[in-house]
Amino acid sequence: MRPVDEHRAAVAALVPAPRTVDVPVADALGRVLARDVPAPLSLPPFTNSAMDGYAVRAADAVAGEVLPVAFDVPAGRTDVPALPVGAACRIMTGAPVPDGADAIVPVERTDGGIERVRIDEAPEPGRFFRAAGSDIGAGDVALRGGETVGPAVVGFAAALGLTTVPVLAPPHVAVLSTGSELVEPGTPLRPGQIYESNAPMLASAIREAGATAEVVRFVADDADAFLARLAERISAGGVDLVVTSGGVSAGAFEVVKDALASRGVDFVKVAMQPGMPQGCGTVDLGGVQVPFVTFPGNPVSALVSFEVFLRPALRAAMGLPDRPRRVARLAEPVDSIPAKRQYLRGLLTRNADGTDSVSVLGGPGSHYLRWLSQADCLLDVPAEVEHLAAGTPVELILLND
Numbered sequence: 565m566r567p568v569d570e571h572r573a574a575v576a577a578l579v580p581a582p583r584t585v586d587v588p589v590a591d592a593l594g595r596v597l598a599r600d601v602p603a604p605l606s607l608p609p610f611t612n613s614a615m616d617g618y619a620v621r622a623a624d625a626v627a628g629e630v631l632p633v634a635f636d637v638p639a640g641r642t643d644v645p646a647l648p649v650g651a652a653c654r655i656m657t658g659a660p661v662p663d664g665a666d667a668i669v670p671v672e673r674t675d676g677g678i679e680r681v682r683i684d685e686a687p688e689p690g691r692f693f694r695a696a697g698s699d700i701g702a703g704d705v706a707l708r709g710g711e712t713v714g715p716a717v718v719g720f721a722a723a724l725g726l727t728t729v730p731v732l733a734p735p736h737v738a739v740l741s742t743g744s745e746l747v748e749p750g751t752p753l754r755p756g757q758i759y760e761s762n763a764p765m766l767a768s769a770i771r772e773a774g775a776t777a778e779v780v781r782f783v784a785d786d787a788d789a790f791l792a793r794l795a796e797r798i799s800a801g802g803v804d805l806v807v808t809s810g811g812v813s814a815g816a817f818e819v820v821k822d823a824l825a826s827r828g829v830d831f832v833k834v835a836m837q838p839g840m841p842q843g844c845g846t847v848d849l850g851g852v853q854v855p856f857v858t859f860p861g862n863p864v865s866a867l868v869s870f871e872v873f874l875r876p877a878l879r880a881a882m883g884l885p886d887r888p889r890r891v892a893r894l895a896e897p898v899d900s901i902p903a904k905r906q907y908l909r910g911l912l913t914r915n916a917d918g919t920d921s922v923s924v925l926g927g928p929g930s931h932y933l934r935w936l937s938q939a940d941c942l943l944d945v946p947a948e949v950e951h952l953a954a955g956t957p958v959e960l961i962l963l964n965d
């Protein structure tokens with residue numbers, strides 16, 4: 565059987581490098597910058613006052629001196645005259661400092677006069693000046709490629725007058741479930757039928773990872789119908805990757821395997837549980853080369869497969885980190901399937917002494933979706949481990965971070 569890491573590498577090799585798109589600055593939160601962006605202007609763009617007060621020549625502004633107020637400079641004034649020798653001007657925070665002024669006297673250090681102002685405390689030259697370019701100079705690197713855009717980066721980009729920023733385009737993934745037993749929720753079930761749950765689950769997981777996803781209407785176990793549905797969607801364009809669920813194990817009607825094994829997809833058994841039957845490869849669909857990742861149909865297998873194989877690849881392609889991992893001690897003893905890396909559903913609980921311990925939720929069966937829905941972590945139990953005593957440290961993949 566193929567080791568987990570080997571199949572993860574095969575899947576990672578299929579995920580295409582992201583394109584660069586320009587998005588409006590206001591919509592860039594959480595996106596990864598595709599490249600360095602130089603500052604198109606200096607910030608501040610002009611030397612301005614850090615305080616409400618008076619712009620003066622320090623030589624004129626001796627303590628106790630009364631100076632005529634020549635004019636006012638509110639923030640936003642664009643036609644500021646030079647400051648006459650021996651005069652002051654009222655100036656507000658953010659307003660341009662007039663030529664000739666070399667000091668700001670905050671209003672609290674004056675009598676606050678309008679026609680004339682008495683200086684109570686002599687200013688230090690240059691104090692309360694916000695010099696042009698003191699935040700960043702025009703041409704310096706303002707935004708760094710590879711960084712994730714946070715609120716302050718949005719603000720900085722807007723302050724620089726940028727309207728758009730170049731970010732990595734997330735891959736667009738089409739998700740297609742297969743199975744003649746599947747019925748859309750909202751339709752009554754007949755005996756032997758179940759509701760289709762993998763496609764909305766996988767599409768949500770893809771979106772949560774930061775990529776975009778669409779659900780292609782599921783098909784019955786019919787290779788021709790499967791290929792026709794795919795060809796129709798691929799010919800419309802915009803799909804970077806296809807993810808399928810179901811039809812990959814050893815039964816008589818394995819639609820995905822039947823349709824794709826001769827078209828470039830490798831179907832393998834991976835030494836893991838859940839998620840043993842896997843496939844990946846590139847398929848020519850109507851002349852378009854389309855990467856495929858095929859997950860098993862059991863719902864827990866499908867989502868765990870996504871977490872183990874595709875999520876890390878999508879995140880890496882987008883320049884984003886994968887799920888954090890940590891170690892916690894087992895609350896109870898655990899048995900693990902021999903020779904398979906097992907991903908058990910877990911829940912962390914805080915002990916009275918402030919440490920955390922992890923409990924296993926439900927059994928290992930790949931149909932226990934309820935337990936997966938309540939889990940906050942996956943236990944990553946190595947293939948060679950068959951039994952773990954209570955208190956053993958075990959590695960966890962944290963699902964909510």
Ligand SMILES: Nc1nc2c(c(=O)[nH]1)N[C@H]1C(S)=C(S)[C@@H](COP(=O)(O)OP(=O)(O)OC[C@H]3O[C@@H](n4cnc5c(N)ncnc54)[C@H](O)[C@@H]3O)O[C@H]1N2
Binds near residue numbers: 742762813
């Ligand atoms: N003889 C063998 N049988 C099976 C093997 C094997 O090696 N030899 N492997 C088992 C393992 S492990 C898994 S996992 C499954 C994988 O089966 P498939 O990928 O072929 O998936 P299906 O047979 O189509 O479905 C399995 C299971 O999941 C349910 N299902 C499928 N799709 C959906 C969906 N979209 N929404 C909800 N539930 C879904 C389906 O009804 C089945 O119960 O094979 C084992 N068998």
Ligand code: MOO
Binds near residue numbers: 840841865
């Ligand atoms: O490996 Mo399958 O995914 O257990 O049920």
